[in-house]
Amino acid sequence: MIHLHDINKTYFGAQPLHVLKGISLDIEEGEFVSIMGASGSGKSTLLNILGILDNYDSGEYVLDGTLIKDLSERRATEYRNHFIGFIFQSFNLIGFKTAVENVELPLFYQGVSRRKRHKMALEYLERLDLLPWADHYPNEMSGGQKQRVAIARALIANPKVILADEPTGALDSKTSVEVMALLKSLNEEEHKTIVVVTHESGVANETNKIIHIKDGRIGKIEENLDHHASPFGINGVMK
Amino acid sequence: MSVGGGTTSKEYKGLKEGRPIQLQDKDINSTRQKFAANVDSIDAQISHSGVTITYGENYLSTEIDGVSPMHARINKIEMLHGRFINDVDNSQQRKVIVLNEDQAKELNEHDPAALVGQYVKMDSLAFRVVGITQSDQTGMNASAYLPFFTLRIIYQMGDKVDNINFSFHGLQTEADNEAFEKRYKATLNANHDAAPDDEDAVWIWNRFTQAMQMNMGMGIIRKALWIIGLFTLMSGIVGVSNIMLITVKERTREFGIRKAIGATPASILRLIIIESIIITTFFGYIGMLCGIAANEYMDATIGHEQVDAGLFKATMFLNPTVGFDVCIEALVVMVVAGTLAGLIPARKAARIRPIEALNNVE
Numbered sequence: 083m084i085h086l087h088d089i090n091k092t093y094f095g096a097q098p099l100h101v102l103k104g105i106s107l108d109i110e111e112g113e114f115v116s117i118m119g120a121s122g123s124g125k126s127t128l129l130n131i132l133g134i135l136d137n138y139d140s141g142e143y144v145l146d147g148t149l150i151k152d153l154s155e156r157r158a159t160e161y162r163n164h165f166i167g168f169i170f171q172s173f174n175l176i177g178f179k180t181a182v183e184n185v186e187l188p189l190f191y192q193g194v195s196r197r198k199r200h201k202m203a204l205e206y207l208e209r210l211d212l213l214p215w216a217d218h219y220p221n222e223m224s225g226g227q228k229q230r231v232a233i234a235r236a237l238i239a240n241p242k243v244i245l246a247d248e249p250t251g252a253l254d255s256k257t258s259v260e261v262m263a264l265l266k267s268l269n270e271e272e273h274k275t276i277v278v279v280t281h282e283s284g285v286a287n288e289t290n291k292i293i294h295i296k297d298g299r300i301g302k303i304e305e306n307l308d309h310h311a312s313p314f315g316i317n318g319v320m321k
Numbered sequence: 322m323s324v325g326g327g328t329t330s331k332e333y334k335g336l337k338e339g340r341p342i343q344l345q346d347k348d349i350n351s352t353r354q355k356f357a358a359n360v361d362s363i364d365a366q367i368s369h370s371g372v373t374i375t376y377g378e379n380y381l382s383t384e385i386d387g388v389s390p391m392h393a394r395i396n397k398i399e400m401l402h403g404r405f406i407n408d409v410d411n412s413q414q415r416k417v418i419v420l421n422e423d424q425a426k427e428l429n430e431h432d433p434a435a436l437v438g439q440y441v442k443m444d445s446l447a448f449r450v451v452g453i454t455q456s457d458q459t460g461m462n463a464s465a466y467l468p469f470f471t472l473r474i475i476y477q478m479g480d481k482v483d484n485i486n487f488s489f490h491g492l493q494t495e496a497d498n499e500a501f502e503k504r505y506k507a508t509l510n511a512n513h514d515a516a517p518d519d520e521d522a523v524w525i526w527n528r529f530t531q532a533m534q535m536n537m538g539m540g541i542i543r544k545a546l547w548i549i550g551l552f553t554l555m556s557g558i559v560g561v562s563n564i565m566l567i568t569v570k571e572r573t574r575e576f577g578i579r580k581a582i583g584a585t586p587a588s589i590l591r592l593i594i595i596e597s598i599i600i601t602t603f604f605g606y607i608g609m610l611c612g613i614a615a616n617e618y619m620d621a622t623i624g625h626e627q628v629d630a631g632l633f634k635a636t637m638f639l640n641p642t643v644g645f646d647v648c649i650e651a652l653v654v655m656v657v658a659g660t661l662a663g664l665i666p667a668r669k670a671a672r673i674r675p676i677e678a679l680n681n682v683e
Contacts, residue, residue, distance in 0.1 A: 130676050135581060135674075135675050135676045135679075136676050155585075155586055156585055156586070156587075159580065159583055159584065159585045159586075160585075162581060162582070162583055163582065163583025164583075168581055170679065174574070174577075174578045174581075174679065175578075176575050176579075177575075187579070187582055187583075188582045188583050191579075191582065191583035191584050191585070191588065192583065235582065239582075239583070
C-alpha cells in the first residue's frame with residue numbers, strides 16, 4: 083500500500099537541516115502501524131510526506147501504485163482528498179461549522195450533492211455514536227467527541243490510508259484509550275490501513291507494528307501483535 | 322441664431338463710430354442668399370411697444386412683435402388654443418393677433434379660450450384673435466404676435482427689421498460657429514457701411530454655442546462627480562481588501578484544514594472572492610438605499626419648492642430619482658469592486674500551505 087524508498091528531506095533555513103536521511107519503508111494494506119520517535123526525530127516530517135502535505139527531495143513514494151512526486155498543488159489536493167484521511171492532534175475542526183458540516187467537507191470538495199453528503203455524514207456520525215451531537219458546534223463538545231468527529235471526517239471519503247498525527251495528544255487518558263480502541267476496531271473490522279505517529283509508547287503499544295525513528299533514520303521495526311512492547315502499555319495505561 | 326442691430330465701434334468710410342445700425346430687408350436677403358449652405362429657415366421680427374389691446378371692458382398695454390410663421394418653431398412656442406401666425410396672414414397682411422396665456426386671461430378672465438375667433442381692439446383697429454400661446458414663465462415671449470408685414474405697414478416702418486432669427490445646420494464645433502459668425506457679421510456690416518471687423522455693429526446671439534458651452538460645463542461637473550465617486554469607491558475597496566486580509570490571516574488554520582482534506586487553491590480563491598463580493602454588495606446596497614432615501618427626502622422638501630427670480634418661477638429639482646438603470650450599473654460596479662477587493666487576500670489564502678497552517682497551533 084505504502085512504499086517508501088530512500089526518502090531524503092532537507093529543510094533549508096539559516097542552517098540546512100537534514101531531517102530524513104534515507105527512509106525506506108513498506109506498509110501493507112490493512113496494517114495498523116505506529117511511527118514512534120522523540121520530538122525532532124523527523125516523524126512529523128515523514129507523516130507530512132506520507133500525507134502529501136510536503137515534498138521530499140529525493141527517493142520514491144508510491145501510494146497504492148501511484149507515484150507521488152513533484153505533484154502540482156491541484157493533483158496533490160486531489161490525491162489527499164481521495165487517498166488519505168487525516169486525524170490531527172488538535173482535531174482541526176472548523177469552528178463555525180457544526181459536526182455534521184465538518185464531516186461533510188471532504189465530500190463537498192469531491193462535488194457530492196448536498197443531500198447525499200448530508201445523509202452519508204449522518205451515517206458516519208451514527209456509527210461513532212455522535213448522532214445527538216450532529217448539529218453541535220465543535221466548542222460545544224468534549225475533546226473525545228471532537229476527535230471522533232475528526233475520525234468520521236477522515237473516514238467519510240473512504241480513503242486508502244488513515245494518517246493520525248498524535249491523535250491522543252490533546253486528550254485525557256480515558257478518552258485516549260477510547261480513541262485508540264476505536265482506531266483498532268476500524269483496523270480489525272474494516273481492514274483500514276492506519277498509520278499513527280506518536281511519541282507515547284502506550285499509544286504505540288496498541289498498534290500491531292511499531293516503527294522507531296531516530297535522527298531521521300529508521301531504527302527498528304517491532305512486530306507487536308501481543309501488545310506487550312511497552313511496559314507502560316500494559317492494561318491500557320497511557321501517559 | 323438671433324441677429325440684431327448694434328452700434329458701430331469703429332469709424333469707416335468717413336462715418337464716425339457710435340452710429341446705430343438698423344437691420345433692413347436687404348440683410349434678410351443676404352442671409353438667405355449668401356449663407357444658404359448653413360441657414361435653414363429665416364424669421365424676421367419687428368417690435369412695437371406701448372400698444373393698448375381692448376376687449377369689452379378689459380384692456381392691457383403690451384409690446385407687439387411682427388413675426389413670420391417660423392418664429393414659433395425657432396423659439397419653441399407652444400400653442401394652447403388656435404394657431405400661430407401663418408404664411409397667408411403674412412402675404413395678405415391680415416389683421417390677426419396671437420395672444421399669450423396671461424394676456425388672454427387678463428382680457429377674458431372666465432374663459433380665455435373663448436377669445437379665439439373674437440375681435441380685440443388694438444389702438445383704433447380691430448384684430449381677430451387666431452391663437453393663444455402657452456406662457457413659459459421665463460419672461461420671454463411675453464408679447465403679442467402679429468404678422469410681420471401687417472405690423473410694418475400699420476406702423477409705417479418701411480423696410481426695417483429689428484431681429485433676424487434663423488435656424489442653421491452644419492456648424493458642429495465651436496470654431497465652426499465662430500468662423501460663421503465672423504463671416505456673417507462682415508457681410509451685414511458691408512450692407513451698412515460698417516467696418517468688416519467691427520464686432521459691435523451687429524450683435525448675434527447663438528443659442529447653439531451657448532447650449533454647447535452649457536453641455537460642456539455639465540460634462541465637466543459630471544466627470545468630476547465620477548472621479549470623486551471612483552476615488553471614494555477606491556478607498557472603499559482598499560478598506561474591504563484590508564479587512565479581508567486580516568480575515569484571511571485569522572483563518573489561516575481553517576484554510577489549511579480545508580486544503581488538507583481536499584480543497585483546491587481555486588476553491589479557496591472562489592470562497593474569498595465571493596465573500597468579498599457579498600460584503601461589498603451588501604454595504605453597497607445599503608448605500609444605495611441611503612441615496613434613494615436622500616432623493617425621496619429632497620423630493621418631499623425642495624423638490625416642490627420653486628425658485629422665484631422675481632420675473633419668473635422655476636422648479637429646480639423636479640422628481641429626483643434613482644433610476645433602475647443606475648441601480649443595475651451600481652450592482653455591476655459593486656461586483657467588480659468586490660472582486661478587486663477580494664483578489665489580493667484570496668491569492669494570499671490560496672497560497673497558504675497546509676502544513677504551515679496546521680503547525681500554526683493558536
